[in-house]
Amino acid sequence: MTQHYVIRGAEVLDFDIGDFSRQDLEIKDDKIKTILEPEKPVSGVESINFQGHYIIPGLIDMHVHIKEGYAPYFVAAGVTIVRNTGGNVHELDALIQASNDAPTPHVYSTDRIIDGTPGLWGDTSPWNLNVTNEEEVTREVERQAKAGAKFIKIYGRLPEQLVAHAVKEARKYNLDVSCDLLHSKDVDALTAAKLGVKWFEHASGIIQSIYPNWSMSAEQSSWDLIPFDQPDEEAIRRVCEKLLKYDAILCPTMTLFDQMRGYPNYWKPEHTLIQAIETNSNLMNQWQAISQHEEALQPLAIQSKMNQRIAKVYADLGGKVVAGTDTPAGIYTWPGLALHRELELFVENGFSPLQALRAATVDAAESIGLSHIGSIQPDNQADLVILKANPLEDIKHTKNIHHVIKGGHLYSQHEVLNEIPDDEEVLTNLRRFINRFNEEVNEDWYEDMIKEFS
Structure with missing residues (x-):
C-alpha cells in the first residue's frame, strides 16, 4: 500500500463553503495527508496533474445487496463504500476484509434479514430467517452481532411484538435496527419508530401511516383512494413531522421505483459501465426474468412519485435522507451506476446538486458513524472521484469519471473492470x-x- 503523491491543479469539493475550490491534495498510503495551497512544493514526491478536473469524495450507496461477482462495478462508478442491507456477513468476508486500496468497495453490512412467517423471501436460508417467537429473535440477533453485523434488518411480516423485541435485543449490542415495511400490513412507520426502529428503507411504512387501510395486499378499492400520482403533501407532512421526533433516517431508493415506473423505457445511459454490466449474464438474466412480468412491477412503480415526495418533505423538515439504490433488486439497477441516477432523481425532486452529493457522501457517512470518510479532509480515507466536469452545475456530470482513488490507489475505470471475478x-x-x-x-x-x- 506504500504510495505517496500530490494531486495538483484540480478543483476540490469543500462542504464547508458548499463549492469547489482550487486545492492540491497530498496522498500518502491510504490517507489524505494534507491539503495544500496550490503549487506549494513537496520535495521528493510525485505530482499528478488533474488541471481542469473536479474532485469529490468517494460516493456511498446506502442500500445495496452486494455480491462478489459484481463488486468491482461499484468502484468503477466511483462508489467506494456500500451499506449492504441484507445478505450474510460470512459470504461477504473477503470483501469486508479487503485492503483499503482493493478495487472493491468497503462494505458496511447487516446479516440475514429477520422476517415473520411466511417469509416474503421464502423459507429460511443463509440470507433470511423467518421467526415465530422472541427466543428465536434473541438467538439470531446475538448470532449476527457476534458475526460482525453492523445493524439488524427486519422485514414487513415480523409482528409488532417481535419488532419491539428485535429492537430491545439489538440495543444490547449497540446496533441500530433497519426496516423494510413495503409489504407490511400491521406495522407502519410511526409504529416502528415508536418501538425504536431507526432506519426506514425505501421510506417504507409511511404510506401505511398516512392511509391505514392500505397495504400492498389490499383490495383494489383501497389503492384507488390514494392519489399516488398527485401526492397529498399536507398528509405527508403531518406524518413526517411525527416521524422526525424519533430521528428516523430515510433511504428512499427512488431509483428502484423509477426504473419500474419507466419500464420499458427505463434509465440506461450511454456509458462504458453499462456495456460492461451487460456482459454479466447473472444480472442480466435476473432483470430480464423480472421484467417479463410487467404487471407485477406496477404495485411498486405506482409508488414512485409518492416515494420521492416523502423524501423531499422529510428533508425539508430537517430529517436525514440518504442516497441508496437497492442494487441489484428490481430491474436494471446497475451496480454503482444506479447511484448516479439516484442523485439525478434527488435533483429532479427539488434537492440542490450539493444536497444530493451530501446525501451520498458526508451525510451518509455521518449517519453510520464513519467520520473518516465522506469528505475531503486531512487524515480522512483517500477515497476520491475525479470528474471531468462540475457536478454542481449539472448533477449528471458525476457519471463523467476520469479516475477513481480507492484507499490512495489511483484507478482508471478500465483497470477496475479487469478485476471482475x-x-x-x-x-x-x-x-x-x-x-x-x-x-x-x-x-x-x-x-x-x-x-x-x-
Missing part, C-alpha cells in the same frame, strides 16, 4: 460459504441448497 471462482466461493454457514447454524435448508449449487 469469473463465474467459476464465484461459484466455488459460494459453495464454501454455504458449507461454512451450515456448520454454524445447522438449519434445514442445507441439503437442497448444496444440491442447487453443486
Whole structure:
C-alpha cells in the first residue's frame, strides 16, 4: 500500500463553503495527508496533474445487496463504500476484509434479514430467517452481532411484538435496527419508530401511516383512494413531522421505483459501465426474468412519485435522507451506476446538486458513524472521484469519471473492470460459504441448497 503523491491543479469539493475550490491534495498510503495551497512544493514526491478536473469524495450507496461477482462495478462508478442491507456477513468476508486500496468497495453490512412467517423471501436460508417467537429473535440477533453485523434488518411480516423485541435485543449490542415495511400490513412507520426502529428503507411504512387501510395486499378499492400520482403533501407532512421526533433516517431508493415506473423505457445511459454490466449474464438474466412480468412491477412503480415526495418533505423538515439504490433488486439497477441516477432523481425532486452529493457522501457517512470518510479532509480515507466536469452545475456530470482513488490507489475505470471475478471462482466461493454457514447454524435448508449449487 506504500504510495505517496500530490494531486495538483484540480478543483476540490469543500462542504464547508458548499463549492469547489482550487486545492492540491497530498496522498500518502491510504490517507489524505494534507491539503495544500496550490503549487506549494513537496520535495521528493510525485505530482499528478488533474488541471481542469473536479474532485469529490468517494460516493456511498446506502442500500445495496452486494455480491462478489459484481463488486468491482461499484468502484468503477466511483462508489467506494456500500451499506449492504441484507445478505450474510460470512459470504461477504473477503470483501469486508479487503485492503483499503482493493478495487472493491468497503462494505458496511447487516446479516440475514429477520422476517415473520411466511417469509416474503421464502423459507429460511443463509440470507433470511423467518421467526415465530422472541427466543428465536434473541438467538439470531446475538448470532449476527457476534458475526460482525453492523445493524439488524427486519422485514414487513415480523409482528409488532417481535419488532419491539428485535429492537430491545439489538440495543444490547449497540446496533441500530433497519426496516423494510413495503409489504407490511400491521406495522407502519410511526409504529416502528415508536418501538425504536431507526432506519426506514425505501421510506417504507409511511404510506401505511398516512392511509391505514392500505397495504400492498389490499383490495383494489383501497389503492384507488390514494392519489399516488398527485401526492397529498399536507398528509405527508403531518406524518413526517411525527416521524422526525424519533430521528428516523430515510433511504428512499427512488431509483428502484423509477426504473419500474419507466419500464420499458427505463434509465440506461450511454456509458462504458453499462456495456460492461451487460456482459454479466447473472444480472442480466435476473432483470430480464423480472421484467417479463410487467404487471407485477406496477404495485411498486405506482409508488414512485409518492416515494420521492416523502423524501423531499422529510428533508425539508430537517430529517436525514440518504442516497441508496437497492442494487441489484428490481430491474436494471446497475451496480454503482444506479447511484448516479439516484442523485439525478434527488435533483429532479427539488434537492440542490450539493444536497444530493451530501446525501451520498458526508451525510451518509455521518449517519453510520464513519467520520473518516465522506469528505475531503486531512487524515480522512483517500477515497476520491475525479470528474471531468462540475457536478454542481449539472448533477449528471458525476457519471463523467476520469479516475477513481480507492484507499490512495489511483484507478482508471478500465483497470477496475479487469478485476471482475469469473463465474467459476464465484461459484466455488459460494459453495464454501454455504458449507461454512451450515456448520454454524445447522438449519434445514442445507441439503437442497448444496444440491442447487453443486
